[in-house]
Amino acid sequence: MADTLAISPGTRDALSGWLDHIRALDGAAEKTVAAYRDDVTRFLAFIGVHQGGAQGRAGLARVGLSDMRAWMAHERGRGLGPRSLARALSAVKSFYRWLSDRDGFDASAVLSTRSPKFTKKLPRPISAEAAGEVIATAELQARDGWIGARDAAVITLLYGCGLRISEALGLKGKDAPLAEVLRITGKGGKERLVPVLPAARAAVETYLALCPHPHENDAPLFRGARGGALNPRLVQQAMERARLQLGLPATATPHAMRHSFATHLLNAGGDLRAIQELLGHASLSTTQAYTAVDTARLMDVYEASHPRARG
Known part of the structure; x- marks a missing residue:
């Protein structure tokens, strides 16, 4: 330097x-x-x-x-x-x-200085079936039942709500039982509202019923084995064990569950702008990369929404 x-x-x-x-x-x-x-x-x-x-x-x-x-x-x-x-x-x-x-x-x-060219790595979502298998496998692999339920609950929030791992682990005891809509503070302090699926609420309730540590409003919702805040590395390790058992690629990470949430919503007919809001992205271009949008799908959205395309 x-x-x-x-x-x-x-x-x-x-x-x-x-x-x-x-x-x-x-x-x-x-x-x-x-x-x-x-x-x-x-x-x-x-x-x-x-x-x-x-x-x-x-x-x-x-x-x-x-x-x-x-x-x-x-x-x-x-x-x-x-x-x-x-x-x-x-x-x-x-x-x-x-x-x-x-x-x-x-x-x-x-x-006016030109930026060097580089190939952007597109996120690789996993299938809906594989996402469900990851959650089930993570729950069964833990040495303690409550830890398995905890890991499953966190991964379910990543996939079912599109949360970043930091956002899921940032939840407090006072956030439970989870409401139908969560107010999440994401990157740069930006807030967004995220719907919570019944399956995600049920997974968190199962974890709380088994967790040996006291439920405290100001304490982290997800606890480590000794009662402190859950280290994100432990969630990553749970995903690693699950993907190895299921034969999934190394790209099947906790963040891939967030990618998959967005991709599966888009494939089901979700609107790009709505998905952008759910993910908390500042720009639509970021959402397009996360959702692995192909040209045909983008044209479908364009033709359905652009005033000139509609005639």
Whole structure:
């Protein structure tokens, strides 16, 4: 990594101000903020050295396309892959949009820099039958009956409600018995309403009836063996054991259950926008990737919903 001493105090202040901005106004999660900070810090340190030493914010305004190419070549040289470099470039562009608005300079050289191409990995959902088998197998494989019921209840929420594993494990005792609709706080503090299937409510009730730990409103709903918050790794391990027994691919992970929820809804005729809301996605393009939508299905949705297509 380039020498961070090449970053001037004024530039550090600018970086700090931008991070405060995305925390406050964009609602970015802290992990996202930390990743942005690391990416932009490396960029600023490189530019400082590349320009011959710390030159302050005025030096940032002089960054041109050749500087951007040099930085990207440097990042590739230290082993950064196309996907990670694209993420870093996105963070740098976001920082420059904010900084150029405040300092009044033209950031087009940075903002026009092309992102490296990479192949996006499409999620691989599993079949509805396999999803049911995973839940049943996870319940039977645990050494204790209540732990098996717990694992089955968590996985049922992932598949039946499309929750992220962090969202399922974020539920508290006061959320039970589960209502017909849950208010879930997802990424970036965004709230959404999620319907709860009777099967999911029943799975949670079965787990609570067997759980040896006291039901407390402010305690985690899903407990570890000693009564603390359930570690997500234990859910992942339950899925691993189940998929190995069932002969499912390594892509059959807890998050794949969320993919499957969306895909099966879409295949049953669900609306993309409605599924986007249920998943808590900020953009429809993310939902399209999660649901493995094919061109024919997209055209069906287009023709059924677009005013011009309807004539």
